[in-house]
Amino acid sequence: MKNADIATVFENIADLLELKGENKFKIRAYSRAAQIISHLPEEMELMHEEGKDFQDIPGIGDAIAKKSMELITTGRLKYYEDLKSQFPDGIINLMDLPGIGPKTAYRLATELEVTSIDQLEQAIRDGRVMSLERMGEKTAANILHSIEAFRRKDRRIPLGEALPVVEEVLKALRNTPGAGNLTPAGSLRRFKETVGDIDLMGTADDPEAVVKVFTKLPQVREVLGYGSTKASVILPRGLQADLRIVEHNSFGSLLQHFTGSKEHNVALRTKMQKKGLSLSEYGITDIASGITEKFGDEESFYNRLGLQYIPPEIREDMGEIELAEQNAIPALIEISDIKGDFHAHTIGSDGMDTIEDMARAAKILGYEYLAITDHSSGRNIPADKKMDRIREQTDEIKRLNQSSLGIHLLNGVEVDIRADGSLDLPDEVLAQLDVVIAAVHSSFLQERGQMTQRIAGAIENPNVDIIAHPTCRKIGEREPVDVDMEAVFQAAAKFGKALEINAMPDRLALKDLYAYRARELGVMLVIGTDSHTVAHFDLMRFGIGVARRAWCRPQNVLNTRSLKDALDFLHRS
DNA sequence: GCCGTTTTCGGCCCGACTGTTTTCAGTCG
Numbered sequence: 001m002k003n004a005d006i007a008t009v010f011e012n013i014a015d016l017l018e019l020k021g022e023n024k025f026k027i028r029a030y031s032r033a034a035q036i037i038s039h040l041p042e043e044m045e046l047m048h049e050e051g052k053d054f055q056d057i058p059g060i061g062d063a064i065a066k067k068s069m070e071l072i073t074t075g076r077l078k079y080y081e082d083l084k085s086q087f088p089d090g091i092i093n094l095m096d097l098p099g100i101g102p103k104t105a106y107r108l109a110t111e112l113e114v115t116s117i118d119q120l121e122q123a124i125r126d127g128r129v130m131s132l133e134r135m136g137e138k139t140a141a142n143i144l145h146s147i148e149a150f151r152r153k154d155r156r157i158p159l160g161e162a163l164p165v166v167e168e169v170l171k172a173l174r175n176t177p178g179a180g181n182l183t184p185a186g187s188l189r190r191f192k193e194t195v196g197d198i199d200l201m202g203t204a205d206d207p208e209a210v211v212k213v214f215t216k217l218p219q220v221r222e223v224l225g226y227g228s229t230k231a232s233v234i235l236p237r238g239l240q241a242d243l244r245i246v247e248h249n250s251f252g253s254l255l256q257h258f259t260g261s262k263e264h265n266v267a268l269r270t271k272m273q274k275k276g277l278s279l280s281e282y283g284i285t286d287i288a289s290g291i292t293e294k295f296g297d298e299e300s301f302y303n304r305l306g307l308q309y310i311p312p313e314i315r316e317d318m319g320e321i322e323l324a325e326q327n328a329i330p331a332l333i334e335i336s337d338i339k340g341d342f343h344a345h346t347i348g349s350d351g352m353d354t355i356e357d358m359a360r361a362a363k364i365l366g367y368e369y370l371a372i373t374d375h376s377s378g379r380n381i382p383a384d385k386k387m388d389r390i391r392e393q394t395d396e397i398k399r400l401n402q403s404s405l406g407i408h409l410l411n412g413v414e415v416d417i418r419a420d421g422s423l424d425l426p427d428e429v430l431a432q433l434d435v436v437i438a439a440v441h442s443s444f445l446q447e448r449g450q451m452t453q454r455i456a457g458a459i460e461n462p463n464v465d466i467i468a469h470p471t472c473r474k475i476g477e478r479e480p481v482d483v484d485m486e487a488v489f490q491a492a493a494k495f496g497k498a499l500e501i502n503a504m505p506d507r508l509a510l511k512d513l514y515a516y517r518a519r520e521l522g523v524m525l526v527i528g529t530d531s532h533t534v535a536h537f538d539l540m541r542f543g544i545g546v547a548r549r550a551w552c553r554p555q556n557v558l559n560t561r562s563l564k565d566a567l568d569f570l571h572r573s
Numbered sequence: 574g575c576c577g578t579t580t581t582c583g584g585c586c587c588g589a590c591t592g593t594t595t596t597c598a599g600t601c602g
Contacts (some may be wrong), residue, residue: 023574024585025575025584025585026574026575027574028574028575029574029575029585029587030574032574032575032593033574033575058575058576059574059575059576060575061574061575061576062574062575063574063575064574064575098600098601099591099599099600099601100600101600101601102599102600103599103600104599104600134593134594134598134599135592135593136592136593136594138591138592138593139591139592142591142592181601199602201588248583257587257588260602262602264586265585265586265587265602266586268586269586270585270586272586273585273586274577278587279586279587280584280585280586280587280588281588290575359589445585513602531585
């Protein structure tokens with residue numbers, strides 16, 4: 001059983017215990033364990049095989065360790081099944097609706113025998129919900145609204161779609177006189193791969209004026225509500241955005257609070273409470289004296305707590321607070337560390353621009369090198385022309401490298417790993433190139449063993465340097481392939497091959513947790529934009545976001561190295 | 574249920590909003 005499934009069981013247990021009216025701290029313990037398990041960089045199955053003790057994981061004690069073990073070894077949990085049998089089936093589903101918590105769900109299920117969203121809608125429409133104690137017309141209408149939103153499948157949207165909209169909004173707001181510090185907070189600022197709603201923070205001499213401008217922006221589809229210091233609106237794609245404007249001197253605690261994550265903030269407050277400090281969006285209160293200190297920026301907020309500044313991307317309660325206490329937060333990779341890009345396409349395959357266009361664009365970014373890695377065949381290249389195409393590319397790159405472009409081009413390819421594990425180009429051709437990326441582009445539904453062997457086999461091939469987008473997922477579109485990533489990491493570490501963090505915002509694979517684990521195992525990572533036009537080079541920042549979430553320092557990422565050092569690593573110099 | 578450079582027992586993050594009531598429970602982030 002995978003961590004994600006184990007976490008779901010514990011989350012459901014927390015919900016069921018809440019229905020039961022159990023001790024809320026016990027409920028919190030299960031809920032917290034679920035969070036912790038879903039964020040573990042290593043599968044518990046594997047930890048079990050390695051003889052690691054689950055109780056060494058902070059937040060997991062004797063009881064939950066035993067239950068995890070039962071789930072891993074038997075695939076079931078008797079405690080959970082007993083608990084489930086005490087409630088009507090489907091009651092947990094009701095709690096998926098915003099506004100319906102355990103108490104309401106329990107009453108609906110027991111007093112109205114409603115246990116599905118469809119039944120609930122019916123019960124609202126025929127007036128039964130309104131007839132319950134402490135349930136009025138407004139509550140019923142609100143639940144109906146939630147049901148409609150739920151049906152519209154208002155899911156989290158990819159970061160890459162949200163961020164451009166947000167930046168447009170912020171740009172417009174910056175023109176308001178007296179407005180400052182306009183910054184996105186929440187999961188967007190932490191560079192999570194998808195975002196739910198959007199939190200925007202700022203300061204102003206006249207907050208009301210900024211709020212007013214915000215509600216009248218052309219991007220705003222609907223104003224949900226607004227007051228003198230905040231407003232909630234709906235942007236395109238059903239994206240909800242909340243703006244909060246405060247006075248300049250309390251911006252630090254506000255931004256810290258709304259950046260989260262929730263887990264980070266809870267851990268931080270728990271720790272500081274023991275030192276007699278109470279934290280909130282308004283500042284830091286000394287519990288004994290009741291005096292609240294305000295902070296204009298986050299750095300001074302963290303410093304007041306005796307902590308080093310913690311970058312937003314790693315605020316997930318994954319040990320960052322303890323490291324910050326020791327002043328030991330690593331210097332994470334920054335976009336300015338990037339010296340080149342190992343993954344780019346041109347009109348030679350399915351790209352939109354020429355090699356020269358791409359080279360000039362990369363040069364403007366200050367890159368030292370750019371690898372041209374068009375596909376081996378398919379995607380605009382007939383199978384019988386694939387050798388001709390490589391020859392043409394080789395000649396063109398040679399010509400450009402002899403001209404005075406000011407950037408070094410690497411002659412590369414993105415070669416398909418076929419369903420049977422063989423590569424789409426012969427070894428003698430691959431051996432003559434500067435860099436070879438291998439990737440799966442077909443037969444995504446292969447079973448685990450075959451897919452693992454397919455990818456691991458490519459890693460073993462001495463002519464392969466990098467595996468691109470190893471899980472092949474597309475966020476909201478295509479599930480990741482079924483592959484034993486641990487085996488892939490082990491192979492990459494053993495053979496000294498790099499794994500790509502694909503910076504395309506709809507891919508972002510390796511995802512953060514995999515990149516974290518790969519880094520831990522000493523695997524070299526590479527951030528590739530997979531650019532298909534010159535404009536795509538700007539997507540590098542999304543890959544940087546993932547790398548930072550994976551706690552990567554520059555030395556963990558190949559394309560922070562100089563051309564010579566990078567080629568040395570790949571044994572290509 | 575978890576945890577301990579003040580605790581192996583007695584604590585456990587903080588604030589706001591909403592709806593339905595007159596002091597608050599439930600839910601959310």
